[in-house]
Amino acid sequence: MSEESYKDKKVITIGTVSELTGLSERQIRYYEERKLIFPARTKRGSRKYSFSDVELLMEIADKREDGLQTYEIRQEMIREKKIEDPKDIRKRMLKGQINARFGVQND
Amino acid sequence: MSEESYKDKKVITIGTVSELTGLSERQIRYYEERKLIFPARTKRGSRKYSFSDVELLMEIADKREDGLQTYEIRQEMIREKKIEDPKDIRKRMLKGQINARFGVQND
DNA sequence: CGTGTAAGGAATTCTGACACG
DNA sequence: CGTGTAAGGAATTCTGACACG
Secondary structure, three states, X not given: OOOOOXXXXXXXXXXXXXXXXXXXHXXXXXXXXXXXXXXXXXXXXOEEEOHHHHHHHHXXXXXXXXXXXXXXXXXXXXXXXXXXXXXXXXXHHHHHHHHHHOOOOOO | OOOOOHHHOOOEOHHHHHHHHOOOHHXXXXXXXXXXXXXEEOOOOOEEEXXXXXXHHHHXXXXXXXXXXXXXXXXXXXXXXXXXXXXXXXXXXXXXXXXXHOOOOOO
């Protein structure tokens, strides 16, 4: 497994992301609620974003300006594989359970 | 002028830097006092660090473990051009003032 | 639907100081 | 010298809710 590059390290707080993107904190949290963005959390619950997240948020902002709804943006992102289709996640997790039950090494 | 890469963008708070480096916030602030590290500041005064800063702090931690004093670490860093020699800074700024006074475009 | 705001609490960060050594 | 800690204040972030539309 390769080290994650700086671009994907989740280290930026929401206030800084707000400055970087020009979006309000409210908007950023809402896009998370709509499953467009997935920040990490510190132990005490603060959101942490990566530079990739910041870029993604700027794309989202552009699409919102073009009049797209969050749901439509989400569909686009799934098509473009920028986020994983929930159906695929369910499939993958089921597979993991099967492997676990039938003795595939996972540790 | 080229865009600064992610590596040099000052966006990480001291708490996160502390986790990333294993250093206490007290240590990180002290190394700043000793001019080994130069965080940016938000409008209200919070320190912001880059990934480069995090790497530098880890080097500092290694050297401290080797028994070097902060002053010695600073000398090494100046020699290695990781930070600028204060004498050079003074020279450069004087030059800037001369240029300004004698009409070199600076805007 | 997408975003603003006021609300109250919890966690973060800041500075200057005292402590030890 | 380098680091810990308690102190008090200011700024940040969180959630759930009400508002408008």
